[in-house]
Each structure stands twice: as C-alpha cells, then as structure tokens.
Amino acid sequence: MSILEIWTEHDWVVKTLIIAFSIVILMSLEKVYHYILYYKHNKQLDELTSLNELENLDDGMVKKTLQDIKDYPHDSSSFLNSYIGVKLDLYEQYMMKYVSIIGVIAVLSPMLGLIGTFIGVWHVFEGVADISLSDPSIIAGGIKEVIVDTMSGLIVAVGSMILYKTFEYISMKNVSKFEEKLYKLVKDA
Secondary structure, three states: OOHHHHHHHOOHHHHHHHHHHHHHHHHHHHHHHHHHHHHHHHHHHHHOOOHHHHHHOOOOHHHHHHHHHHHOOOOOHHHHHHHHHHHHHHHHHHHOOOHHHHHHHHHHHHHHHHHHHHHHHHHHHHHHHHHOOOOHHHHHHHHHHHHHHHHHHHHHHHHHHHHHHHHHHHHHHHHHHHHHHHHHHHHHO
8 A cells, every 4th residue: 555545545633643744854854964974073073173174164153152152252251151151052952853843743643642542432322323233344444544543643642752762862972972971171261
C-alpha cells in the first residue's frame, strides 16, 4: 500500500498524521544540517586560543555569540558572567530549535490516533444499527479504520519521540561543550 493509496482511502486523522510526520522529517533534516555546521564550527573553535582570533571562524551562531561576548563592555566580572549566561541561554534556544515541536508531535500523535479509533468504532456501530448485522463488510471496514488510525498514531509517535530524544541529547551535549570552550577562552582573555 503506497502513501498515495493511504491518503486517498483513509480519513482526516491519517492525513493529519502523515502531514505531521512530514513536518517532523523536514525539521529533522534541518536539525541534522545545523549539527553538521556545529561540528564544523566546533573544530574551528578547538583551534582558537583567545577571543581575539574570531576572524578564523566561519559566520554562524558560534561566531556571533563569541563576538558579542568579546565586544561586551564589561566593568566587572559579575556583569560579564551574567551576560555570558544570557548568551548561553540564547545559544541553547538556537540549538533546541524545532526540538520542542517534534516532542509535541510525538505526544499528540497517539491521542490523534485514539480520536481516529473512536471515530472508527462509531462507524462500526452506525453500520450495525443500519444493517442489523446482516453485512459484515461494514463492520470489517470500521475495524480496519480503527486499526489504521491507531497504528498511524503510534508510528508517528514512536518515530517522533526517537528523534525528539536524540536531538535533545545532542543539543544539550553541544551546548555543554560550547559552554566549556567559551569559559576557557574568556578565562584566557
């Protein structure tokens, strides 16, 4: 059964889940691209010995964050540490971009599948009421709808949750590494 057949033969629940999973895949590709850029910038960051060598970095969030910290007119170390904390929070938000949305889709997908299950059961009971159990194909069609909706919700949920937890782990790990390198560069400045 192809995606096109599923799209044309099934209800709005399955179509919504297909759209949601397509969005998850697109966001995942974007995250992978950002991680590739991060690893490239991370290698360049390893070669830096001070914040005065930022021209060697490619443009991106890493360079922008470091440049903002370097250019901050700090009179005291407490203000600088507060500013670094704010910049690290912004960097973490950048690294977590789309991750929360993937998590929301992972949580809502089984619920949407459950709604489809209720709709399918409703159709089974409508068929039973209309034909008084004389045509089992009506019941079979409703049961198929129930199974497809439930299965679709679970497939999208499991796939999205795996991606969500993977991206969350990678993002937090990258933020921690960046924070460690940032403090080493600031300490040496």
